[in-house]
Amino acid sequence: MGHAANINFYEAGNKGIMSWLITLDHKRIGLMYFITTMMSLCIGGIFALLVRLELMFPGQQFFDPNTYNRLFTLHGAVMVFWFIIPAIPGALGNFFLPLMIGAKDVAFPRLNLLSYYLLLLGMAINLYGILHGPGADTGWTFYTPYSIKTGAAVVSMVVGVFFMGFASILTGLNFIVTVHTLRCPGLTWFRLPLFVWAIYSTSILQVLATPVIGITLILLTLERTLGIGFFDPKLGGDPVLFQHFFWFYSHPAVYIMILPAMGIISEVIPTMSQKTIFGYRAIAYSSLGLGLVSFLVWGHHMFTSGQSELANFVFSLLTMATAVPSAIKMFNWVATMYKGSISLATPMLYAIGFLFTFGIGGITGIMLGVLSADMHFHDTYFVVAHFHYVMMGGAAIALFSGIFYWFPKMLGRMYNEFLGKLSFWFFIVGFNVTFLAQFVAGLNGMPRRYHDYDSVYAGWNLISTVGSWGIALGILMIIINVVYSSFKGPKAPANPWKGKTLEWAAESPPVLENFEKTPTVTSGPYDYGLKA
Amino acid sequence: MLSLSLNFLPSASVSGDKFMLYFTTIFIIGTILFVGTLGVGIYFAFKYKRKSDNDETPYIPHNYLVEFLSVFGISVWVAIFFIWGWRDYKDFISPKMDEYEINVIGQQWNWQIQYANGKTFTNELIVPVDRHIHLAMTSKDVLHSFFIPEFRVKMDTIPGQYTSLRFTPNKVGTYTIYCAEYCGTSHSKMIGKVYVLSQKDFQDWLDGVYQGELAQETKPSNQDSGNGMTLVEAGEHLYRSKTCYTCHTTNGDTLIGPSFKGLFGSEVELIGGTKILADENYIRESLMDPMKKVVKGFSPTMPTYRGMLTDTEINQIVAFIKAKR
Numbered sequence: 001m002g003h004a005a006n007i008n009f010y011e012a013g014n015k016g017i018m019s020w021l022i023t024l025d026h027k028r029i030g031l032m033y034f035i036t037t038m039m040s041l042c043i044g045g046i047f048a049l050l051v052r053l054e055l056m057f058p059g060q061q062f063f064d065p066n067t068y069n070r071l072f073t074l075h076g077a078v079m080v081f082w083f084i085i086p087a088i089p090g091a092l093g094n095f096f097l098p099l100m101i102g103a104k105d106v107a108f109p110r111l112n113l114l115s116y117y118l119l120l121l122g123m124a125i126n127l128y129g130i131l132h133g134p135g136a137d138t139g140w141t142f143y144t145p146y147s148i149k150t151g152a153a154v155v156s157m158v159v160g161v162f163f164m165g166f167a168s169i170l171t172g173l174n175f176i177v178t179v180h181t182l183r184c185p186g187l188t189w190f191r192l193p194l195f196v197w198a199i200y201s202t203s204i205l206q207v208l209a210t211p212v213i214g215i216t217l218i219l220l221t222l223e224r225t226l227g228i229g230f231f232d233p234k235l236g237g238d239p240v241l242f243q244h245f246f247w248f249y250s251h252p253a254v255y256i257m258i259l260p261a262m263g264i265i266s267e268v269i270p271t272m273s274q275k276t277i278f279g280y281r282a283i284a285y286s287s288l289g290l291g292l293v294s295f296l297v298w299g300h301h302m303f304t305s306g307q308s309e310l311a312n313f314v315f316s317l318l319t320m321a322t323a324v325p326s327a328i329k330m331f332n333w334v335a336t337m338y339k340g341s342i343s344l345a346t347p348m349l350y351a352i353g354f355l356f357t358f359g360i361g362g363i364t365g366i367m368l369g370v371l372s373a374d375m376h377f378h379d380t381y382f383v384v385a386h387f388h389y390v391m392m393g394g395a396a397i398a399l400f401s402g403i404f405y406w407f408p409k410m411l412g413r414m415y416n417e418f419l420g421k422l423s424f425w426f427f428i429v430g431f432n433v434t435f436l437a438q439f440v441a442g443l444n445g446m447p448r449r450y451h452d453y454d455s456v457y458a459g460w461n462l463i464s465t466v467g468s469w470g471i472a473l474g475i476l477m478i479i480i481n482v483v484y485s486s487f488k489g490p491k492a493p494a495n496p497w498k499g500k501t502l503e504w505a506a507e508s509p510p511v512l513e514n515f516e517k518t519p520t521v522t523s524g525p526y527d528y529g530l531k532a
Numbered sequence: 533m534l535s536l537s538l539n540f541l542p543s544a545s546v547s548g549d550k551f552m553l554y555f556t557t558i559f560i561i562g563t564i565l566f567v568g569t570l571g572v573g574i575y576f577a578f579k580y581k582r583k584s585d586n587d588e589t590p591y592i593p594h595n596y597l598v599e600f601l602s603v604f605g606i607s608v609w610v611a612i613f614f615i616w617g618w619r620d621y622k623d624f625i626s627p628k629m630d631e632y633e634i635n636v637i638g639q640q641w642n643w644q645i646q647y648a649n650g651k652t653f654t655n656e657l658i659v660p661v662d663r664h665i666h667l668a669m670t671s672k673d674v675l676h677s678f679f680i681p682e683f684r685v686k687m688d689t690i691p692g693q694y695t696s697l698r699f700t701p702n703k704v705g706t707y708t709i710y711c712a713e714y715c716g717t718s719h720s721k722m723i724g725k726v727y728v729l730s731q732k733d734f735q736d737w738l739d740g741v742y743q744g745e746l747a748q749e750t751k752p753s754n755q756d757s758g759n760g761m762t763l764v765e766a767g768e769h770l771y772r773s774k775t776c777y778t779c780h781t782t783n784g785d786t787l788i789g790p791s792f793k794g795l796f797g798s799e800v801e802l803i804g805g806t807k808i809l810a811d812e813n814y815i816r817e818s819l820m821d822p823m824k825k826v827v828k829g830f831s832p833t834m835p836t837y838r839g840m841l842t843d844t845e846i847n848q849i850v851a852f853i854k855a856k857r
């Protein structure tokens with residue numbers, strides 16, 4: 001091998017499947033996360049399509065209520081725990097965080113590999129319950145006392161999520177240490193790319209919040225297997241306590257999903273506009289701020305759970321306060337485009353799509369944070385539509401933007417621009433048709449998790465189902481594009497977008513330890529344009 | 533024909549009307565804000581579309597005035613809507629004078645609706661128009677949520693405790709009850725109806741002489757026998773048969789435990805000095821978990837009735853204690 005340093009990481013070192021499965025290289029681990037989470041997206045997506053198919057018309061179409069209840073539970077659990085939470089930090093974070101800070105790898109490469117296998121272990125335990133057991137029918141929220149009483153395979157679901165939670169904690173820990181210790185010379189905190197800031201904030205949330213869900217799920221398991229009585233009122237427990245514990249994690253988890261997405265957008269927009277980012281510090285601080293406040297708003301999922309008036313007051317106030325940092329970011333991204341040299345290549349289209357859908361998600365979020373309005377909206381399709389606008393229209397769209405943006409760097413080849421743009425239009429139109437229709441159904445009172453519904457909602461449900469096919473086609477095109485271009489795409493230059501962050505200083509694809517010579521940083525990450 | 537109207541759900545209560553006003557306002561302002569921000573973004577995308585690979589761009593890292601104004605604007609906007617929402621909510625949950633009380637028990641998968649006269653209906657709630665209604669609700673098994681879309685209100689029902697739902701219907705008519713909290717197989721079939729009658733019709737209905745359409749739906753087969761007793765009478769019966777009377781009087785005298793006279797709605801001082809309002813939940817807890825909150829000046833000798841009283845019986849005891857206030 002000799003001069004491994006000059007050969008890209010695919011060809012350097014050992015070859016064969018084992019060299020991947022036991023690799024300690026952050027890039028290879030990142031790619032394994034990438035493949036795994038994209039497969040999760042497909043599995044979760046199939047469940048979603050089946051749910052929409054059942055809801056295409058009122059009455060029972062294809063599945064009886066019990067099957068339907070399992071389908072929507074699996075859709076939610078797979079999308080949240082298998083896809084969105086691990087996708088951006090696991091795939092893009094792993095690949096690019098060390099590159100962007102000029103490091104050779106993450107701080108603890110072995111731990112990194114362990115995280116990946118914990119994720120796989122968790123998935124395997126879930127799969128066991130799905131394939132060999134009765135499946136789970138609790139919704140991804142596992143609310144007690146239903147989850148204690150149901151005959152479905154709650155334990156395998158919950159234990160699987162517990163292991164995936166550990167994967168998430170260890171990844172977060174690894175990244176925090178990496179950012180603190182492995183920045184290259186000259187890379188001060190305020191020269192960090194915003195993606196690094198976002199992953200850093202996310203990691204803090206992962207480390208602090210995830211243990212809570214771990215413990216909660218263990219309590220639930222003990223309750224189911226030994227009848228201990230934490231949550232079951234028959235045994236003197238409190239069912240609402242479970243909701244407090246659950247959302248104490250699961251609200252910050254929303255930010256575990258959305259902060260890295262915001263980080264991607266903060267990379268794509270300046271580079272594709274060849275403009276320096278507007279309000280760097282405001283964006284960096286608002287990531288941290290959102291992360292912290294996200295610990296204090298969990299009760300907004302429980303406005304109708306009988307919690308006290310004072311609790312509702314505080315949770316509603318803090319929830320609405322999060323609109324401020326979110327709006328700051330929106331304004332900053334738009335302002336960055338001002339007088340830029342804007343390329344409308346696929347990553348940028350997805351980034352603009354993000355501004356659109358995340359904007360709708362944010363504004364409907366404020367509507368839901370309002371106490372009086374939530375008395376009506378809670379547990380209706382309005383909520384379903386809202387969080388899809390934030391999760392899919394926020395996290396997933398940003399992921400797609402990031403995939404196309406960094407594709408040349410990861411694979412060393414260019415993706416197909418035409419197919420990329422086409423996928424965007426299918427996705428964005430399908431997405432808005434699907435979920436705008438659900439806003440209308442929810443506004444008019446259609447409750448969520450319904451196997452059947454009143455015929456007054458029939459029109460909007462039909463539209464929503466047809467829209468879901470557009471999303472499916474869009475995602476299919478992304479996958480075809482990625483797979484095809486990985487092998488057949490034209491060779492990519494090292495810096496196709498003229499980016500200024502460090503990953504663009506590396507080869508495409510990068511060499512084994514990223515840089516032939518450790519880089520030194522002398523300026524900010526987005527020094528585009530003429531300084532006056 | 534499929535309906536594609538945007539807003540087809542009528543409003544039939546005071547909170548429904550408030551919701552409509554609120555939502556319309558926030559929707560219009562939200563749309564302006566959204567279209568404004570996004571419109572500018574899309575305008576930029578076209579206006580500053582890349583012309584050549586060597587386009588020159590200015591270096592604008594920030595603009596404190598613009599940043600300050602946008603933060604300020606958003607904060608004011610959010611604050612106004614928060615206060616508005618809080619006030620409507622406060623009005624919605626606060627107990628009102630002269631409420632008409634009805635008990636609701638959710639169970640997989642129907643609603644038991646229990647009137648003061650002891651009659652119980654399944655999935656049918658009959659209420660007078662223009663009166664404040666208070667539903668004291670609980671659940672027999674898992675969580676449910678009592679949701680009347682036309683009134684724009686809902687509240688979860690929770691096993692082992694009471695929750696309250698308040699509303700004031702303002703239009704005579706027939707409306708829907710949904711279960712909004714997922715509760716298993718037939719969650720989407722846990723549907724009921726609300727009949728809002730004029731005050732006179734409602735009185736007739738209570739007296740059993742109402743001749744309108746309802747008479748069919750709430751025909752006697754749908755009614756609980758209840759031994760012909762009202763809730764209070766049934767509660768009094770339990771007070772004797774469950775031997776509460778050996779420790780509690782209803783005339784103000786103290787035996788082993790405090791008297792029920794004037795108890796409901798009063799402030800009770802507990803051992804340790806904390807004060808607590810004696811409401812439905814407090815009474816329920818006193819029965820299920822008597823050691824948890826012990827009244828000052830008494831020893832913790834009250835036995836637990838956990839597992840010995842049904843939700844219906846607890847409702848009856850609560851009604852009885854309420855009647856002694």
Ligand SMILES: [Cu+2]
Binds near residue numbers: 250
């Ligand atoms: Cu939340």
Ligand SMILES: [Cu+2]
Binds near residue numbers: 675715722
């Ligand atoms: Cu239900």
